[in-house]
Amino acid sequence: MAFQCLTYERKDRICYLTLNRPEKLNAMNAQMMSELREALETIEADPEIRVVILTGAGRAFSAGFDLERESGGMEPENTQPDDWRTHIKSHIDTFLMVWNLSKPVIAAVNGYALAGACELVQVCDIKIASDRAILGEPEIRAGVGPPFLITPFSVGLAKSKELLLTGDTINAHEAERMGMVGSVVPHDELMQACERTARKIINLSQVGVKMTKIAVNRALENMGFLTTLQHNLELMTHFDASSDPEQEEFNTIRRDHGLRAALDWRDARFKDL
Numbered sequence: 001m002a003f004q005c006l007t008y009e010r011k012d013r014i015c016y017l018t019l020n021r022p023e024k025l026n027a028m029n030a031q032m033m034s035e036l037r038e039a040l041e042t043i044e045a046d047p048e049i050r051v052v053i054l055t056g057a058g059r060a061f062s063a064g065f066d067l068e069r070e071s072g073g074m075e076p077e078n079t080q081p082d083d084w085r086t087h088i089k090s091h092i093d094t095f096l097m098v099w100n101l102s103k104p105v106i107a108a109v110n111g112y113a114l115a116g117a118c119e120l121v122q123v124c125d126i127k128i129a130s131d132r133a134i135l136g137e138p139e140i141r142a143g144v145g146p147p148f149l150i151t152p153f154s155v156g157l158a159k160s161k162e163l164l165l166t167g168d169t170i171n172a173h174e175a176e177r178m179g180m181v182g183s184v185v186p187h188d189e190l191m192q193a194c195e196r197t198a199r200k201i202i203n204l205s206q207v208g209v210k211m212t213k214i215a216v217n218r219a220l221e222n223m224g225f226l227t228t229l230q231h232n233l234e235l236m237t238h239f240d241a242s243s244d245p246e247q248e249e250f251n252t253i254r255r256d257h258g259l260r261a262a263l264d265w266r267d268a269r270f271k272d273l
Contacts, residue, residue: 005032007057009037009088013050014198015043015103022058025112027066030119033094040097050206051198052101055108061133064115065091067142068259085237088147091116092229095123095148099217102210104201108194109181114169115139118180119148125213126197127181130190131173135180136169141266143247145236149228155179167270175216234263 007018017039019026026032043049049101056062079087098105098120107113107124113135121127121135129135152160155178162168172184185193201209254262 003035006035014091015049015052019056025063026056029066052105052203060111061113062117109133117179122150130187135175139166141167145239149232189238
């Protein structure tokens with residue numbers, strides 16, 4: 001399959017999906033999200049595919065949702081709340097396609113996995129990280145919220161609040177220690193480790209794999225996961241569409257001097273902390 005922002009390869013009953021905007025650290029834009037949905041629909045319908053390995057091109061898994069507004073793209077501060085809610089919900093629905101896919105998805109976290117991409121990693125079934133990976137959810141520092149609130153279910157109350165309220169990032173070993181990823185391997189061995197895990201799954205009863213994934217998902221859903229996503233959608237719609245002095249300054253710098261200048265201004269405020 002030919003995509004613009006995604007590569008799709010099928011080999012030995014494994015589907016390799018690669019987020020492919022390396023010049024933008026694989027930041028997830030509207031085109032990439034549309035292609036991801038199409039790829040997941042194709043995978044679901046293909047009985048020959050038994051497992052998926054999801055990774056990123058270049059030095060990042062993904063830097064998260066693209067903050068560089070595309071021509072005609074939506075700006076939360078200039079969008080009606082109902083329209084912005086629909087926009088966020090489209091991201092949630094795409095991530096839920098990974099959650100509900102009948103084939104396991106292995107995240108090969110090859111580098112930066114930040115903000116929405118950190119949530120994409122966590123929604124995958126198995127997470128294997130390179131020792132070079134950096135994870136975290138710094139979106140609060142850019143004045144937006146986490147659209148897919150899975151982190152409290154992955155790492156627990158104390159660490160999820162610490163990460164989400166500060167915007168701090170962590171290295172792969174810390175992510176493993178707190179349960180955000182399952183294992184860490186040397187960078188050059190990442191894909192081999194993911195393929196070894198994939199082959200184990202391929203050799204299992206596929207009915208058993210499918211039913212077990214559903215069973216584990218239902219356990220989290222019975223703990224309120226899906227209800228949490230719905231409540232979070234309303235809260236983040238309000239957060240993203242609201243304005244305060246910090247967000248207004250960030251938006252002014254981005255408008256007048258570009259996104260890089262706005263990010264530099266944001267990061268400078270935390271460099272001594």
